[in-house]
Structure formats: C-alpha cells, structure tokens
Amino acid sequence: MKNLTRKDFLRIAGFGGAASLMAPSLAFRRAAEKFGIGATFILWGYGADNLEPALEDMSKLGFHAFETFGQVIEEWEKNRGGFSKVVEKHGVPIVSAYCWADVVDPSKRKEETEKLTRWAKLLKQSGGKLIEFGCANVDRDGYDYREHKNNILESMNTFAKAVTDQGLVFALHPHTGTAIESQEEVYFAMENADTRYVKFGPDSGQLQKGGADYLKIFSDFMPLIEHVHLKDYEGGDNGWLGYCPLGRGKQEVEKLLNMLVDNKDEMAGKIMYEQDYDGRIEGRFTNYESAKISRDYLSKLGYEFKG
Template sequence: MENTNSLNRRDFMRLAGLAGAATLAAPGFAFAEAKKRKFEIGATFILWGYGANNLEPSLQDISALGYHAFETFGNVIEDYEKNRGGFLPVVQKYGVPLVSTFCQTDIVDPSKKAGDMEKLVRWAKMTKAAGGKVIEYCASGVNRKGFDYKQHKDYMVSSMNDYAKAVTDEGLVCALHPHTGTAIETEEEIYYVMENVDTRYMKFGPDVGQIQKGGGDPVKICKDFVSLIEHVHLKDFAGGDNGWLGYSPLGQGKVQLATILDMLEKKKKKMAGMIMFELDYDNKVKPAYTPLEAAKISRDFLASLDYKFEKKTI
C-alpha cells in the first residue's frame, strides 16, 4: 500500500516546477542571490531644484535617506566658492560626499569652444578639490527641430575629444551623458558618438531615463557600452506632464531598472563614479510627491533589490 505522505518522482518534479514558477513570478526574483551589492547608490540634487539655494535642502534629505554620495552642477560649486563661504563646509555639514559634477559645453558652434573649455577646466578643478571623481559631461542644448547631427558630426567628435582630454588631464573621469534637447539625444546619435570618440578620455555616463524618453533602448545601449560605463544616472520615465518632465520615482515608470542594475553588477567590477538616483524637477506642475517623498520611494525601491542604505534616519 502506497504511503499517502510520500511523493513519487513525478509528483516531486511537478511541485518543484510549480515552486520554480512561483519564484520566477515573485518581484525581484532575479536578485534572490544578490545579498551583497558591490555598488553603492548616490543621488543628484536636481529633484530639489537647480540653483545654489537648493543645495542645502537636498543634502539634508539625501543624508537622512542614507544615499551614499551626491552630484551637483559646476556653477553651484562655483557660487558657493565665490559667494557663500566655500563649498566644502556645507558638504561636510551633512556628511554626504561629492562624487560627480554635471557640466555642459557646446559641441556644434566652434566660436564657443574657448570659453567653454576654460569653464569646464575651472569646474573640474573645483570638483577635484571637493573630492569629486567624475565630470558627468553633457552637450548643451540645441534646437532639435530640424537638427541633423550629421551636419556637425566631425566637430562634435573632435571637440568632445578635446573636452574629455582636458578633464582627464585634471585627474578626473569624463563620462558622456546623453540628454533630451541636446545634440546627443537619439539612439543613433548615441551610437555614432560612442563609436567615434576617443574612449581613452571619453567614457560613458548614461541617464537611462533620458535615453528612454529620447526613444532609445536603455538596456541595449548599456549592454553594448557596458565596458565604458563609469557613472550612471538611474532615472525612470513614465511620460505625461507630471511635475517631473515625464520622469517618475524609481519603479513607477517604464525603464527596466532591475535589468540594468543586474547587468552592471555582473559586468562591471568597479566604476570611477557611482549609480545615482535622479528625478528631474519641473516647477510648472505640482508633482504627486514632495522631493523627500519621491527620493524615499526611490530609495525603498532600490532597497527591495538588496541595495543598502546603512546611515538612513528616515
């Protein structure tokens, strides 16, 4: 007589298969073995605004939420250095180190190169003095209506090589940040630039939400250029006029964030910069959450994927 408490091989395999399917269906299943992440998570300050007045409120929240570092703009550092008693005192007050600075130059108008180069080098020096490691480099805006990068491609590449070498000569890493509304927005533009710039100097600093908004595939682009990635803006994109220019707190949009993070964890031993949570700020529409709330939602999404925020107080 068969023991009703026993399982035959066929029953065992069937139940094991069901258990496996349940595991696959569970949120975050791909990270079940990722108990220890090698990358830490920082935050950019623009969720709180774009000017020097927004720096201290952003650092207060970033520190309380346990993010490991922050990014600001070159002009914000300069404003503090010239007009507010220095940049480092406010950074040290909140205990969140600077890892990167966002800087822009023109790459279609040669007449602007000398001034932009002087500014970029000046901000790179300030970034290094403040402990930063990366210039998140972005082309300045263009009129996208009728814009054809092929008309400017040679100068785009040559000027970016010069800008990136200047940053490298200052002892920092220069990482290209594609951005909507600039000369490097579409997937075609990203591939052309990254396949033609001198990657001894120009590395890659993708903003995955910007790529999604620009019509590109952030997973494919990150996979193809993973060896060059030295810094990341981790941003989600939901679309619509929502107070964040169509972006959203992490986990509430369309970007395959978990896939991208898993790829970085598996493919990259280290980065000069960091994975940085970012959510743009738009003062024209009131968003659903305060900056603190949106940053907390995003932190908690990342914590669900086993990223650690050990110094959090909120």
C-alpha cells in the same frame, strides 16, 4: 589604448552564460556590496539655493554620495562661504558634477574648455571624481548631427582630454534636447570618440524619453560605463518632466541593475538615483517622499543605505 569598436563592445559586454542565470536576490546582494547608491540634487531644483535642502534630505535617507552642477559648486565656492564646508556639514560626499558645453560651435571651444577645466579643478578639490558631461541644448527642429559631426567629436575629445588632465574621469551623458539625444547620435558619438578620454555616463530615463533602446545601449557600451543616472519614466506632464520615483514607471530597473552588477566590477562614479524637477507643475509627492519611495524600492532589492 586604442579605441574600442562596436564589435569589441559586443564581444566584451556579452550577457550570456551563468551570470545571466544568477538568482536575483544573490545578484542584488552582490550589487549592494559593489555599488553604494547616490542621488543627484535636481529633484530639489537646479540652483545654489537648492543645495542644502537636497543634502538635508539625502542625509536623512542615507544616500552614499551626491551630484550637483559645476556652476553650483563655483557659486558656493566664490560667494557662499565655500562648497566643501556645506558638504561636510551634511555628511554626504560629492562624487560627480554635471557640466555642459557647446559641442557644435567651434568658435566657443576654447572658452568652453576653460570653463570645464575650472569646474573640474573645483570638483577635484572637493573630493569629486567624475565630470558627467552633457552637450549644450540645440534646436532639435531640423537638427542633423551629421552636419556637425566633426565639430562634435573635436570638441568632445578636447573637453575630455582637458578634464582627464585634471585627474578626473569625463563621461558623456546623452540628454534630451541636446546635440546627442537619439540612439543614432549616441552610437555615432561613442563609436567615434577617443575613448582613451571619453567614457560613458548614460541615463536610463533620458535615453528612453529620447526614443532609444536604453538596455541595448547599456549593454553595447558596458565597457565604457563609469557612471549611471538611474531614472524611471512614466511619461506625461506629471511635475517631473515625465519621470517618477523608481519602481513606479516603465523602466526595467531590476534588469538594468542586474546587467550592471554582472558586468561592472567598479566604476569611477556611482549609480545615482535621479528624478528631474519641473517647477511648473506640483508632483503628487514631495521631494522627500519621491526620494524615499526610490530609496525604499532599492532597499527591497538588497541595496544598503547609511544610517
């Protein structure tokens, strides 16, 4: 399979014709049949101690799957009696793990590849299907990706090949504060990476917060999307790093979901509700309340949840 060019993206992922005229209710009924909505666990925190509280709430709310971090899986597997046991206890299957590595420093590539391979093996044995990959943080003050573009591509392609060799999908997740944040950086990465191995796992809220046109990016790279973080964004210092429950912010959530259901028959991963945990400021809703507001919003659109 050769790499897709941007021209190919635009040709394949055009959004004209009858699909765009579909009544919203019918579109969302189709979406409910195709995509069971999952949730990432970071609303509840970022460490191994936060896993069970997150799974307890997700189970009560009927989310179809969850995502955690690679190091959380490793911590539970090594030191807490086994990751699969706690997952089975709560009945919410894992679909993906968010994993990161340094793409700028080539001296770290071998070590980072070994780390990602280790996490990929643990995820696979737990039933997961996809590594949601984020570049490690960089000092954005004065950062110019063009000074690192060869290392970025070589590292990302190496990591993606290693994950693919384990039988999982590798999906790039642009993230604020990292080596790939801005719209220009996203297009550079996705237009030049080896797309036999590098797929796309965009986060609508992260893209918007980073100043990008998230709807255009979803549209242009639709053929490569294998996983989605669905995140609303209201801005401000609100206890969730500016993010908020679905339907309460600036995101065109319904439009984005229509785009996905009209143009994706299947994905290796899922559409995942996400709302970042801050920890410095208490939000106006509890974790459970935030997740329930988002679950109820999606239910009104026709998405179905377990239980």
